[in-house]
Amino acid sequence: xxxxxxxxxxxxxxxxxxxxxxxxxxxxxxxxxxxxxxxxxxxxxxxxxxxxxxxxxxxxxxxxxxxxxxxxxxxxxxxxxxxxxxxxxxxxxxxxxxxxxxxxxxxxxxxxxxxxxxxxxxxxxxxxxxxxxxxxxxxxxxxxxxxxxxxxxxxxxxxxxxxxxxxxxxxxxxxxxxxxxxxxxxxxxxxxxxxxxxxxxxxxxxxxxxxxxxxxxxxxxxxxxxxxxxxxxxxxxxxxxxxxxxxxxxxxxxxxxxxxxxxxxxxxxxxxxxxxxxxxxxxxxxxxxxxxxxxxxxxxxxxxxxxxxxxxxxxxxxxxxxxxxxxxxxxxxxxxxxxxxxxxxxxxxxxxxxxxxxxxxxxxxxxxxxxxxxxxxxxxxxxxxxxxxxxxxxxxxxxxxxxxxxxxxxxxxxxxxxxxxxxxxxxxxxxxxxxxxxxxxxxxxxx
Amino acid sequence: xxxxxxxxxxxxxxxxxxxxxxxxxxxxxxxxxxxxxxxxxxxxxxxxxxxxxxxxxxxxxxxxxxxxxxxxxxxxxxxxxxxxxxxxxxxxxxxxxxxxxxxxxxxxxxxxxxxxxxxxxxxxxxxxxxxxxxxxxxxxxxxxxxxxxxxxxxxxxxxxxxxxxxxxxxxxxxxxxxxxxxxxxxxxxxxxxxxxxxxxxxxxxxxxxxxxxxxxxxxxxxxxxxxxxxxxxxxxxxxxxxxxxxxxxxxxxxxxxxxxx
Ligand SMILES: Nc1ncnc2c1ncn2[C@@H]1O[C@H](COP(=O)(O)OP(=O)(O)OP(=O)(O)O)[C@@H](O)[C@H]1O
Ligand SMILES: [Mg+2]
Numbered sequence: 193x194x195x196x197x198x199x200x201x202x203x204x205x206x207x208x209x210x211x212x213x214x215x216x217x218x219x220x221x222x223x224x225x226x227x228x229x230x231x232x233x234x235x236x237x238x239x240x241x242x243x244x245x246x247x248x249x250x251x252x253x254x255x256x257x258x259x260x261x262x263x264x265x266x267x268x269x270x271x272x273x274x275x276x277x278x279x280x281x282x283x284x285x286x287x288x289x290x291x292x293x294x295x296x297x298x299x300x301x302x303x304x305x306x307x308x309x310x311x312x313x314x315x316x317x318x319x320x321x322x323x324x325x326x327x328x329x330x331x332x333x334x335x336x337x338x339x340x341x342x343x344x345x346x347x348x349x350x351x352x353x354x355x356x357x358x359x360x361x362x363x364x365x366x367x368x369x370x371x372x373x374x375x376x377x378x379x380x381x382x383x384x385x386x387x388x389x390x391x392x393x394x395x396x397x398x399x400x401x402x403x404x405x406x407x408x409x410x411x412x413x414x415x416x417x418x419x420x421x422x423x424x425x426x427x428x429x430x431x432x433x434x435x436x437x438x439x440x441x442x443x444x445x446x447x448x449x450x451x452x453x454x455x456x457x458x459x460x461x462x463x464x465x466x467x468x469x470x471x472x473x474x475x476x477x478x479x480x481x482x483x484x485x486x487x488x489x490x491x492x493x494x495x496x497x498x499x500x501x502x503x504x505x506x507x508x509x510x511x512x513x514x515x516x517x518x519x520x521x522x523x524x525x526x527x528x529x530x531x532x533x534x535x536x537x538x539x540x541x542x543x544x545x546x547x548x549x550x551x552x553x554x555x556x557x558x559x560x561x562x563x564x565x566x567x568x569x570x571x572x573x574x575x576x577x578x579x580x581x582x583x584x585x586x587x588x589x590x591x592x593x594x595x596x597x598x599x600x601x602x603x604x605x606x607x608x609x610x611x612x613x614x615x616x617x618x619x620x621x622x623x624x625x626x627x628x629x630x631x632x633x634x635x636x637x638x639x
Numbered sequence: 640x641x642x643x644x645x646x647x648x649x650x651x652x653x654x655x656x657x658x659x660x661x662x663x664x665x666x667x668x669x670x671x672x673x674x675x676x677x678x679x680x681x682x683x684x685x686x687x688x689x690x691x692x693x694x695x696x697x698x699x700x701x702x703x704x705x706x707x708x709x710x711x712x713x714x715x716x717x718x719x720x721x722x723x724x725x726x727x728x729x730x731x732x733x734x735x736x737x738x739x740x741x742x743x744x745x746x747x748x749x750x751x752x753x754x755x756x757x758x759x760x761x762x763x764x765x766x767x768x769x770x771x772x773x774x775x776x777x778x779x780x781x782x783x784x785x786x787x788x789x790x791x792x793x794x795x796x797x798x799x800x801x802x803x804x805x806x807x808x809x810x811x812x813x814x815x816x817x818x819x820x821x822x823x824x825x826x827x828x829x830x831x832x833x834x835x836x837x838x839x840x841x842x843x844x845x846x847x848x849x850x851x852x853x854x855x856x857x858x859x860x861x862x863x864x865x866x867x868x869x870x871x872x873x874x875x876x877x878x879x880x881x882x883x884x885x886x887x888x889x890x891x892x893x894x895x896x897x898x899x900x
Pocket of ligand 1: 668696
């Protein structure tokens with residue numbers, strides 16, 4: 193040590209000074225306008241130019257869509273008489289119900305609403321903070337909810353097994369809500385009250401057993417209560433409109449991730465057979481247009497199934513769309529997997545985690561989080577792509593829109609239904625995109 | 640370089656039990672021969688410091704011990720159990736060996752506490768409450784208990800590395816491997832991590848530590864291994880290897896790092 197050391201008492205003591213609150217710059221509306229739009233000569237010119245252009249472009253559209261539009265009429269003729277160059281929203285309004293529900297009987301449409309209401313009810317707990325084991329609720333939704341929805345939408349004489357599953361779904365939903373209510377009331381979960389009894393039977397499975405027992409009991413109760421309820425049969429070819437679009441794209445969106453994850457993991461697998469199978473599936477499906485896949489699903493799929501299995505067009509289409517969506521999602525997920533640094537695998541392994549634990553606890557949560565924008569983008573495009581099913585004769589929202597123009601009262605009404613559908617789709621897709629941004633912010637953990 | 644007097648633990652009883660036995664280890668990356676006939680025994684409670692120039696295969700060597708790397712020839716045994724590709728080996732490694740990395744490698748999507756409880760809950764099936772208690776105690780021990788609910792991206796490097804130590808300790812290993820745990824850190828943080836490591840060494844952990852912190856080597860190492868070009872050149876007590884090396888390569892390397900320390 194060469195430098196001379198001073199005794200500690202002579203050193204000045206460093207104390208960090210207190211922090212100040214951050215500087216906030218505020219200016220009112222006029223201030224904002226002056227700063228951002230009219231900052232200088234060229235800024236002002238640009239602003240004026242852009243706004244004039246917008247006016248020139250938007251004025252005719254707004255005239256047509258709003259100022260000269262007809263909202264009430266009973267035929268297209270009447271519309272044209274009232275305002276020859278305005279939109280005829282009356283036709284869309286008359287047909288609105290069909291755009292949403294297809295040809296589902298008017299008197300029974302409450303069942304569609306009820307079915308979707310149950311779906312929403314199932315999603316609510318996923319958004320509540322104190323709810324635990326959300327992943328199980330989510331998985332149960334994927335497994336059980338389709339039976340319930342199918343039962344409500346389709347009605348008629350279903351097999352007992354199907355009925356049991358529907359009751360199981362209701363039972364699970366009820367159990368979930370009872371538990372939530374108990375937790376909010378500061379009590380314990382329902383199943384925990386039963387546990388002490390069951391611990392005499394089997395210590396290890398007491399928890400699982402008591403949960404299952406509660407579920408069974410609730411399901412049986414619900415089954416007995418609903419014993420006399422008979423729902424009129426509504427055949428699948430009467431389903432249509434936005435309702436059908438949501439069913440198909442709902443399946444595609446929900447199944448895309450699991451299928452995509454499995455295919456993506458398969459593609460990185462060290463077992464050749466699994467790897468080849470995954471690569472073949474992904475590449476085949478991705479290099480064929482969606483329309484072809486849809487046609488093939490309707491014409492060729494029956495060849496692969498034994499005659500005894502009664503396929504319906506909707507099920508075939510859903511299967512095809514799910515595989516299609518899954519193959520695309522696989523590549524998105526693979527991109528996410530590749531973005532994970534190798535050190536994460538090392539760390540997981542050094543903690544002792546095996547392949548599945550590593551993937552599902554460490555790698556996939558990070559990969560999926562990094563991929564949220566891409567995943568939601570493909571959700572949105574799946575939602576829009578499902579409108580292609582009108583080509584194979586399913587009465588989804590697009591086919592219903594085309595039907596308006598061949599209705600004898602509204603003959604030739606082409607543009608208005610399409611504009612209306614665009615607006616509807618915009619709101620749904622914009623909602624999804626906003627949700628994804630919210631999710632991204634919420635899950636951000638690095639700052 | 641500060642030549643402060645080093646206090647060395649004198650009370651330590653050398654153990655007779657072999658913790659890690661490495662025999663004739665050879666490894667190739669394609670054509671490149673990274674490890675050449677590496678053999679050594681590590682006794683229980685022994686502290687080994689591995690040093691050597693960059694690219695000499697230090698990381699590869701200690702990564703072979705917990706099978707983060709595969710090797711083509713040779714044998715590694717942990718407490719007399721020969722490691723292979725089987726399930727038993729995986730369990731044995733998981734129950735006995737913890738590892739620390741230069742880049743910390745905490746799981747960024749989990750809080751500090753969850754990083755620690757993950758292994759105990761999912762692998763040892765310890766009830767959550769108990770796992771949290773134990774992890775909090777460990778975080779306390781490494782001095783970061785107040786950060787339990789933070790995410791790794793929100794804390795400093797030194798704190799991250801100490802959390803990584805707690806995460807390893809949560810699995811109650813008997814052997815800890817360190818791959819340059821302090822080389823991504825500022826001097827002040829190096830000290831806080833080294834202090835924890837010294838504390839670990841004194842608690843009787845078997846440690847194998849790739850590091851260039853010579854002060855640490857003098858203070859706690861029982862033996863120092865000097866590697867170069869995939870070979871163990873010299874192995875012996877720190878006073879011998881670091882002060883009176885037998886080989887020119889060793890003394891050359893030591894001169895090099897001493898002039899930079
Ligand atoms: N995955 C790999 N594939 C091919 N070569 C590799 C791989 N990993 C390491 N090597 C090579 O093996 C040699 C030894 O690498 P290793 O990381 O073990 O060195 P090291 O002693 O830890 O060096 P450092 O002090 O820089 O960490 C290096 O020459 C490196 O280029
Ligand atoms: Mg290294």
